[in-house]
Amino acid sequence: MTTSVVTGGAGFLGSHLCDLLLSKGHRVICVDNLETGSLTNVAHLRSDDFVFINHDVINHIDIAEPVDFVYHLASPASPIDYLRLPLATLKVGSYGTHNALGLAKNKRARFLLASTSEVYGDPAVHPQPEHYWGNVNPIGPRGVYDEAKRYAEALTMAYHRQQGVDTCIVRIFNTYGPRMRAFDGRAIPTFMRQAISNQPITVFGEGEQTRTFCYVSDLVAGLVKLAESGEHLPINIGNPNEFTIMELAETIIELLGSRSQIVKEELPVDDPQQRRPDISVAREILDWAPTIDLREGLTRVIVESPRETLLGRQASERAPLTAKR
Numbered sequence: 001m002t003t004s005v006v007t008g009g010a011g012f013l014g015s016h017l018c019d020l021l022l023s024k025g026h027r028v029i030c031v032d033n034l035e036t037g038s039l040t041n042v043a044h045l046r047s048d049d050f051v052f053i054n055h056d057v058i059n060h061i062d063i064a065e066p067v068d069f070v071y072h073l074a075s076p077a078s079p080i081d082y083l084r085l086p087l088a089t090l091k092v093g094s095y096g097t098h099n100a101l102g103l104a105k106n107k108r109a110r111f112l113l114a115s116t117s118e119v120y121g122d123p124a125v126h127p128q129p130e131h132y133w134g135n136v137n138p139i140g141p142r143g144v145y146d147e148a149k150r151y152a153e154a155l156t157m158a159y160h161r162q163q164g165v166d167t168c169i170v171r172i173f174n175t176y177g178p179r180m181r182a183f184d185g186r187a188i189p190t191f192m193r194q195a196i197s198n199q200p201i202t203v204f205g206e207g208e209q210t211r212t213f214c215y216v217s218d219l220v221a222g223l224v225k226l227a228e229s230g231e232h233l234p235i236n237i238g239n240p241n242e243f244t245i246m247e248l249a250e251t252i253i254e255l256l257g258s259r260s261q262i263v264k265e266e267l268p269v270d271d272p273q274q275r276r277p278d279i280s281v282a283r284e285i286l287d288w289a290p291t292i293d294l295r296e297g298l299t300r301v302i303v304e305s306p307r308e309t310l311l312g313r314q315a316s317e318r319a320p321l322t323a324k325r
C-alpha cells in the first residue's frame with residue numbers, strides 16, 4: 001500500500017488532498033496542529049486508512065511506519081492569518097520544512113513543498129513563468145509569508161542537491177472551493193459571506209488589481225500529478241484566467257442574486273497589483289491544465305456549501321479547536 005503524509009492536512013487544500021489520496025487507495029497520515037485548520041474538514045474521513053496526528057511540525061515529526069510521499073502543506077496561508085501569526089509563519093516555513101524534509105529523507109519518500117505565487121511578490125513580469133525571480137519586499141508585513149516560502153524553496157533544493165532527497169516544489173496560485181473559512185479574509189469567502197447577507201462588499205483599493213482563481217479539485221489533481229512525476233524544479237499550478245477584484249465582486253453578487261453594494265476600502269500594504277500563472281511547464285511536463293472555470297467553480301461552492309458555513313455561523317468557526325483523535 002502507498003502511504004502519504006500530508007502536513008497541514010486538516011486545512012482547506014490539505015483536506016481535499018487527503019480526500020483525493022484516499023480515493024486513490026493511499027493510506028493517509030494527516031499531521032496538523034489545527035492552528036488555522038479544523039477537525040471538521042476531516043471529520044468525514046473515518047477509515048482505517050486515515051490517521052490524524054495533532055502535532056506542530058516545527059518540532060521533530062515522528063512516524064513509525066514506512067512512508068512513500070510527504071506532502072508538506074502546513075503553513076498559515078491567508079493574509080489575515082500570517083499577519084496575525086508572523087513568527088509561527090516563519091517558523092513553519094523554516095523549522096517545519098526542515099522537519100518535513102528530514103522525514104522524507106529518513107523514509108526515502110518523495111517530498112512535495114507547497115510553495116506559493118507569493119514568491120513572485122508584486123510581479124514586474126506578467127504572466128509569471130517559473131524562471132522569474134520575483135519582486136518581494138522582505139521587511140513588509142507580507143514578507144513573513146513570502147520569505148518563509150522562498151527560504152523553504154531554497155532548503156528543499158539544497159536537500160535535493162546535497163542530500164539526494166527526491167523533492168518537488170509547487171507554486172500554488174489563488175485557489176478556492178468548499179471548506180474555505182468564511183472569516184479567513186480572502187476575497188472569495190469574504191465576498192460570498194457579504195453577498196449572502198446583503199452586506200456591503202469590501203473591495204480594497206479601486207479593485208483594479210488582478211488575480212486568477214483555481215478550483216480546488218483542479219489544484220489537488222495537479223499536486224498529485226507533480227508528486228508522481230520525476231520533476232524537481234518549481235512548477236506553477238493555477239488557473240490562468242485573470243480577473244480584476246471588481247469583476248470578482250460583481251460575479252459573486254450576480255451568482256448569488258445579492259442586493260449588496262460594493263464599497264471601496266484601503267488597499268493593504270504590498271498588495272500585489274497583478275498575478276497570473278504561466279502554466280506552460282505544467283501543461284508540458286505534467287499534462288495538467290485546469291478544467292473548471294470561475295463561474296462554474298463559484299456555483300459549485302454555493303451549491304455544495306451549507307449556507308451556515310458560507311456565513312461562518314458553524315460552532316467550529318469561532319470555538320477553540322482542542323479535540324484530538
Ligand code: NAD
Binds near residue numbers: 034116117
Ligand atoms: P489552511 O490555513 O486552510 O491550511 C493550512 C493548514 O496547516 C491548517 O490546517 C493549519 O492548522 C496547518 N498548520 C499551520 N501551521 C502548522 C504547524 N506549525 N504544524 C502543523 N500544522 C500546521 O491553508 P490552505 O489554503 O489550505 O493552504 C495550504 C498550503 O497551500 C499552505 O502551505 C499555503 O501556503 C499553500 N498555498 C495555498 C494557496 C491558496 O490559495 N489556498 C495559495 C498558495 C499557496
Ligand code: UDP
Binds near residue numbers: 174187204205209272
Ligand atoms: N480583497 C478585497 N477585499 C477583501 C479581501 C480581499 O478587495 O475583503 C482583495 C485583496 O486586497 C487582494 C485580492 O482581493 O488584492 C485577493 O486577496 P486574497 O486575500 O484572496 O489573496 P492574495 O492577496 O493572497 O492573493
